[in-house]
Amino acid sequence: MEDQQKxxxxxxxxxxxxxxxxxxxxxxxxxxxxPELKLLELSIWEDGYTQxxxxxxxxENDEYIIVDGFHRYTIMKTSKRxxxxxxxxxxxxxxxxxxxxxxxxxxxxxxxxxxxxxxxxSNIVAExxxxxxxxxxxxxxxxMSADEVLRLKQITGLASLFKDEEFSRSWEA
Numbered sequence: 001m002e003d004q005q006k007x008x009x010x011x012x013x014x015x016x017x018x019x020x021x022x023x024x025x026x027x028x029x030x031x032x033x034x035p036e037l038k039l040l041e042l043s044i045w046e047d048g049y050t051q052x053x054x055x056x057x058x059x060e061n062d063e064y065i066i067v068d069g070f071h072r073y074t075i076m077k078t079s080k081r082x083x084x085x086x087x088x089x090x091x092x093x094x095x096x097x098x099x100x101x102x103x104x105x106x107x108x109x110x111x112x113x114x115x116x117x118x119x120x121x122s123n124i125v126a127e128x129x130x131x132x133x134x135x136x137x138x139x140x141x142x143x144m145s146a147d148e149v150l151r152l153k154q155i156t157g158l159a160s161l162f163k164d165e166e167f168s169r170s171w172e173a
Contacts, residue, residue, distance in 0.1 A: 010054070010094060010095055011052065011093055013093060013094070014092070015091070015092055015094070016090070016091055016092075017055075017064055017089060017092050019077060019090050020088070021062070021063050021064055022053070022055065022063065022064045022065075022073060022090055022092070023064070023065055024065075024066050024070055024073065025065050025067065025102070027106065028106055028110075029107075030070070035143060035145075036143065037071060037074070038143065039143030040072070041078075042141075044072065044075050044079075045081065045082060049086070049091050051072065052069070052092050052093045053070075053072055053073055053092045053093075054066070054069055054092070054093055054094075054095060054105070054109065055067060055093070055095075056095060056096065056097065056102055064092060067095060067105050067106055067109070068105065068106055069092075072090075076088075122152040122153070122156050124142075125138060125153055125156075126152075126153070126156045128142075129153065135150075
């Protein structure tokens with residue numbers, strides 16, 4: 001049983017740590033554009049923290065260094081409403097690895113997230129429209145501009161997705 005405990009995934013040991021004891025690493029190449037960061041803030045506000053931040057515990061300085069989750073950490077530091085709701089505590093898990101291993105882990109986490117497939121996203125937009133969700137609702141809740149929603153609706157080729165749209169008559173003779 002002791003050997004089994006040794007190999008449990010870190011996610012089984014989530015800790016709530018004051019944000020002031022958490023520090024960013026100096027090597028993360030990942031950047032998030034402002035619209036996606038705003039969407040992350042909305043996601044955390046609406047759904048709470050659903051994934052812990054991965055950290056290394058630096059015993060010498062009594063602080064936690066981020067391996068993965070820098071943007072979730074940033075949201076708590078910059079969103080007063082989330083900081084207050086969470087009482088300044090960030091959910092973290094700890095991995096105990098050397099600096100090189102932590103760097104590799106950061107890159108693996110970043111690259112494993114993948115990207116959204118345009119066809120699948122257009123199908124999701126189509127389903128949301130068919131459920132009666134407005135373009136404004138879609139824009140707000142999945143972090144898209146009105147132009148992105150329009151383009152995804154066009155990809156599906158379903159005229160029914162445009163039934164409530166206002167169109168300019170400027171093209172008519």
